[in-house]
Amino acid sequence: MLSKRAESLKPSPTLAISAKEKALKAQGLDIAGFGAGEPDFDTPSHIKDEAIKAIKENFTRYTPVGGIDPLKDAVIEKFKRDNGLEYKRDEILISCGGKHALYNLFQAIFQEGDEVIIPAPYWVSYPPMVELAGAKPVIIDTKEEEDYQITAEMLKKYINSRTKGIILNYPSNPVGSIFYRENLEEIGKLAVTHDFYIVSDEIYEKITYDDYIHVSIASLDPEFKKRTIICHGVSKTYAMTGWRIGFTAGPAAIVKAMNNIQSQSTSNPTSISQMASIAALTGPQDSIAVMVGEFKKRRDFLVSELKSIPGVSCYLPKGAFYVFPNFNAFLGKRLNGKEIKDSSTLTEILLEDYHTAVVPGVEFGKEGYLRLSFATSMDVIKKGVERIKKAAASVV
Numbered sequence: 001m002l003s004k005r006a007e008s009l010k011p012s013p014t015l016a017i018s019a020k021e022k023a024l025k026a027q028g029l030d031i032a033g034f035g036a037g038e039p040d041f042d043t044p045s046h047i048k049d050e051a052i053k054a055i056k057e058n059f060t061r062y063t064p065v066g067g068i069d070p071l072k073d074a075v076i077e078k079f080k081r082d083n084g085l086e087y088k089r090d091e092i093l094i095s096c097g098g099k100h101a102l103y104n105l106f107q108a109i110f111q112e113g114d115e116v117i118i119p120a121p122y123w124v125s126y127p128p129m130v131e132l133a134g135a136k137p138v139i140i141d142t143k144e145e146e147d148y149q150i151t152a153e154m155l156k157k158y159i160n161s162r163t164k165g166i167i168l169n170y171p172s173n174p175v176g177s178i179f180y181r182e183n184l185e186e187i188g189k190l191a192v193t194h195d196f197y198i199v200s201d202e203i204y205e206k207i208t209y210d211d212y213i214h215v216s217i218a219s220l221d222p223e224f225k226k227r228t229i230i231c232h233g234v235s236k237t238y239a240m241t242g243w244r245i246g247f248t249a250g251p252a253a254i255v256k257a258m259n260n261i262q263s264q265s266t267s268n269p270t271s272i273s274q275m276a277s278i279a280a281l282t283g284p285q286d287s288i289a290v291m292v293g294e295f296k297k298r299r300d301f302l303v304s305e306l307k308s309i310p311g312v313s314c315y316l317p318k319g320a321f322y323v324f325p326n327f328n329a330f331l332g333k334r335l336n337g338k339e340i341k342d343s344s345t346l347t348e349i350l351l352e353d354y355h356t357a358v359v360p361g362v363e364f365g366k367e368g369y370l371r372l373s374f375a376t377s378m379d380v381i382k383k384g385v386e387r388i389k390k391a392a393a394s395v396v
Contacts, residue, residue, distance in 0.1 A: 005132065008131075009128060009132070010128065012124060012125060013124050013359060013360070013363040014035060014036070014037065014124055014359050014363070014371075017035040017347075017351075017357055017358075017359050018033070018035045018036045018357075020351070020357070021033045021035055021036075021351075021357040024351075024355070029355055030355055031351075031355050031356070031357055032355060032356045032357070032380050032381075032383045032384030032387060033356075033357045033376060033380065033384075034356070034357055034358045034359075034371075034372035034373050034374075034376065034380075034381075034384055035357045035358065035359055035373065036373055036375070036376075037173060037236075037321070037322065037373050037375060038241045038373075038375055039236065039239040039241070039291060039321070039375045040375055040376050040377055041239040041287075041291050041294075042239060043238060043239050043240050043243070043276075044238065044239070044280075044283075044284070044287045046279055046283050046284060047238060047240065047276045047277075047279045047280045047283070048276070049279075050275050050276050050278070050279035050283075051243075051272050051273070051275060051276040053275070054271065054272045054275040054276070055272055059271050059272065059275055060271055060272065061271060062267065062268055062271070063268040063269075063271050063274060064268060065259055065262055065263040065267055065268050066092075066093045066094055066255075066258075066259040066262065066268075067092070067093065067094025067095075067247070067268065067269060067274060068094075068271075068274050069089060070278055071094055071247075071274045071275075071277055071278050071281075072089045072092040072094065073089070074277070074278045074281040074282050075087075075092050075094070075232075075247045075249070075281065076088070076089070076092060077281070077282070078281050079230075079249055082205070083216045083218070083219050084219050085216065085218055085219055085225070085249070087249050088252070090252045090255060090256070091249055091250060091251065091252050091255055092247060092248065092249055092255065093247065093248045093255045093258050093259055093262070094245065094246075094247050094268075094269050094274065094277075095245075095246045095247065095248065095258075095262060095266075095269060096244045096245070096246070096266050096269045096270070097233060097235065097244040097245065097246045098201075098203045098231055098232065098233035098235060098246035099125060099246070100244075100246055100262075100266065101231045101232075101233065101246040101247060101248045101258075102125070102126075102129060102199070102201065102231050102246075103129055103132075104248070104258040104261050104262055105199065105229055105231060105248060105250075105254070105258055106129045106130055106132070106133040106135075106199075107132075107133050107258075107261050108254055108257040108258045108261060109164065109165065109197055109229075109254060109257075110130060110133040110134065110135035110164055110165065111133060111134050111135060112134040112135070113134075113135075113162060114133075114134070114135040114136070114162060114163075114164035114165075115135065115136050115137075115138045115160070115162040115163050115164060116130045116135050116136070116137055116138065116163075116164055116165050116166070116167065117138045117140060117155070117158055117159075117163065117165070117166040117167070118130070118137050118138065118139055118140070118166075118167050118365075119139075119140050119142050119148075119150050119166075119167075119168070120139050120140065120141050120142060120364070120365030120366055121142070121148070121172070121174050121175050121324065121361070121364040121365050121366040121369070122139070122167070122169070122364060122365050123169055123172075123173045123174070123201070123364070124363050124364060126167050126169075127139075127365075130167075135164065136162075138158050138163075139365055140154060140155070140158055141365070141366075142154075144313065144315050144324075144326060147177060147180075148172065148175050148177035148315070149177075149179065149180060149183055150168075150179065150183060150187065151183055151186065152183075152186035152187070152189070152190060155186075155187060155190055156190070159190065159194050159196075163194060163196045164196055164197060165196050165197035165198065165199055166187065166191070166196065166197075166198055166199065167199045167201065168184075168187070168198060168199065168200050168201065168217065169201040170200075170201075170202070170204075170214075170319070171204040171205075171207065171208060171214070171317070171318060171319025171320040172204075172319075172320060173204065173320055173322055174322045174324050174359070174361075174364045174371040175315060175317065175320075175322070175324045176299075176315070176316075176317020176318055176319050176320045176321075176322055176323070176324070177315065177317070177318060177319075178208075178212060178214075178318045178319060179217075181215055181220070184215065184217045184220060185220055185221075187217065188217055188220055188221055188223070188224035188227075188228075191224065191227050191228075192221075192223045192224070192227065195227075196227070197227055197228075197229060198217060198218075198224065198227050198228040198229070199228075199229055199231065200216060200217050200218060200228050200229065200230045200231070201231050201232075202214065202216060202230055202231070202232050203231070203232055203233055203235070203236050203246075204236055204319050204320040204321075205232070205237070206236075206237040206288050206292070207236060207237065207291075207292055207295065207319055207320055207321060208292070208318060208319040209292070209295075209296050209299065209317070209318060209319065210318065212318045212319065214319070216228075216230065218230060218249075226251065228250065229248060229249070229250030229251070229254060230248065230249045230250065231246065231247075231248050232246065232247050232248070232249070233245060233246035233247060234246075234277050234280050234281070236320075236321075237280075237288060238280040238287070238288075239287075239291065240273075240276070240277070240280065243270070243273040243276060243277070244269065244270060244273060245269055245270075245273050245274065245276075245277045295321050295374065295375070297378070298321075298374040298376075298378055298381055299316075299317060299321070299323070299374055301378070301381065301382075302323055302372065302374050302381055302385060303316055303317075303323055305385045305389070306323065306325045306372075306385065306388075308389075309388070309389055309392045310392070311327075311329030311330065311392075312325050312326060312327060312329070312392070313325065313326045314326065321373060321374050321375040322371055322372065322373050322374070323371075323372050323374065324361065324364075324366070324369050324370070324371055324372075325369065325370055325372070326368060326369055327343065327346060327361075327368055327369065327370055328367075328368030328369075330346065330392070330395050331343075331346075331368055333395050333396060334395070334396050335349050335353075335391060335394055335395045335396075336349060336353050336394065340395070342360070342362060342367060342368075343360035343361045343362050343367055343368055343369060343370060344360040344362060346360070346370065347359065347360040347370065349391070350387070350388065350391060353391070354387040354388070354390065354391050355387065356384045356387045356388060356391075358370045358371065358372050358388075359371040359372075372384075
């Protein structure tokens with residue numbers, strides 16, 4: 001007999017799509033995969049060299065639960081350099097990836113009876129992780145035509161005595177949107193007035209386009225910073241997804257609680273990956289501009305191609321490496337004799353009949369949309385978008 005918690009929990013849909021894609025490839029099928037949020041670039045050489053050095057020098061044993069001090073210091077310097085934020089070591093926690101940082105945080109600050117506001121479209125794991133902490137996700141729908149913004153007026157409708165926090169992800173997965181500075185300021189003021197936490201997921205901070213420069217909500221006011229917990233990591237910025245290093249910056253009491261939770265679950269992050277992450281944060285940063293430049297080319301091409309499909313609109317991402325085209329015009333119609341009931345049905349048809357892997361928008365809280373990652377080669381993007389256009393032309 002499984003626990004109710006386990007019975008009600010679904011696997012991550014993005015990881016499930018990626019697993020199905022890999023299984024079909026293993027069968028010899030040519031799959032154009034847009035599922036994984038994983039840069040296709042190699043981890044920079046100086047980072048890999050530091051990991052090899054760590055192994056050769058036998059830095060392969062347990063470290064402190066919350067990470068080694070040199071890595072905490074590198075994280076502190078990163079926040080000072082990039083965001084103008086000052087933190088101490090007891091306000092930093094190193095975890096086994098950005099997702100682990102968020103999980104620890106939700107376990108530390110949310111509980112039964114709490115409500116947590118989540119703007120939609122949202123990253124697929126936010127609502128399940130909130131529910132695993134016993135709290136209730138409260139979803140606020142945002143609109144493509146309004147640049148996916150959350151305003152104070154929208155937020156006030158959902159705030160009550162049970163509101164414990166709001167989750168902000170900017171640049172956003174799955175949309176690539178950002179929050180205007182004035183809206184961040186209004187959200188911060190409401191957090192101060194109503195005394196709730198701001199969970200600021202800034203993992204895509206460095207992957208931005210069109211001269212947009214990321215601004216952390218914690219940097220806008222000391223009172224905002226007191227209530228903000230930033231979750232971050234090295235995976236996206238440095239093409240280090242498999243190294244599994246995330247980090248948190250926030251109030252010392254919360255970080256201590258997260259450390260305690262981590263001590264009873266995973267214990268310390270991988271020692272070797274910690275040394276590599278120091279090299280990532282303190283070493284040459286030129287690889288980021290190269291990667292972002294290539295992502296921009298892919299973004300521009302993919303958005304242009306998707307918008308050329310009759311009935312499809314597509315928001316131009318300001319950051320991250322996803323597009324979120326609107327396919328609502330196709331719902332209720334038929335493709336290859338099958339009714340397109342929803343985004344999940346369309347996803348299944350694209351994978352099974354057109355060998356193209358995308359993620360249904362409903363998993364991100366937005367029905368009728370699809371998420372495509374352009375963290376893959378231009379060859380795959382061109383092949384996949386041609387297949388999507390072929391499918392769209394066959395819809396009746």
